[in-house]
Amino acid sequence: MKGQILEALRERTHYVSGEALSHQLGTSRVSIWKHIRGLKEDGYVIEASAKGYRLVSSPDLLLPYEFPGLEQRIHYFPEIGSTMDAARELAKKGAGEGTIVIAEVQTRGRGRLSREWLSPEGGIYFTLVLRPRISPAYAPRINLMAGIAVAVTIKELYGLKAELKWPNDVLIEGKKVCGILAEMDAETDVLNFVNVGIGINVNTSLPRFEKTATSLKDALGREISRKKFLSALAVEIERWLPLLMKADLLEEWRRLSATLNRDVRIMSLGEEVTGQAMDIDATGALLVKDKAGSLRTVLVGDCIHLRE
């Protein structure tokens, strides 16, 4: 109901009477009044006068009712330890594909190998529960899919060139604007779920990672609407999900990649591979031509871009 009231208020620039709202939305005036009060408590500025209600301003919060169509699937937290932990619990209890955990702030946001992911107010932090019917070996393609969706959204909304760093980062001018983390629950050949966490530096500044991180605000020189960004990103993810196992996904990743054709050093499980990043294979593994000229398949690891 809050979402519908907002929509009705946004359709008009002047006052809408409580009676008109109750008529349009098929509910009582008391119920409208209660929901308006709820919206005000959530931070919306709504003027009430004898002529009715008028929406003056909206907070840029990622409240579920701001995302019509997704609302029922969103679990929203003003603050949480980690959206990954909450989503894992939900998925373990059977939460369906498309369940989303969103937080305004994470106090224990994490990246790969439990590394810290700074998640102050102003960013977008969410985890999406997916249950694709694919072999666990292909699960890393979900990282690729999420990266593509983020990079395409940045480009389409703001015209900024966003590039993908294997395996899980989105970069603007070489600096990390978004980190992606996929965690799966699988048996040998059955994938139960894959939770994909996406942390985007939107209206944030991260002095601690000044040299390696950026935000959309830093790149654009202005703050942007996080609601608008997340709505567009959700559409993009829905567009790419059906293409998860298609060659198109790999093609798009190659097109957006900042890693391919670069000299890279990759550290994984005590092993180090240095060479030129040549391609990715169908499982999302990176193919690196090492100094001796052999093609090495790297499934996962820390990747350093050495030079152009």
Ligand code: ATP
């Ligand atoms: P790298 O970025 O060096 O390849 P990684 O991809 O393994 O590392 P992630 O798991 O994606 O790392 O992210 C964790 C690392 O990112 C942290 O160790 C820290 O250096 C950096 N970091 C933490 N918070 C942020 C943030 N909000 N934006 C950009 N970088 C961050």
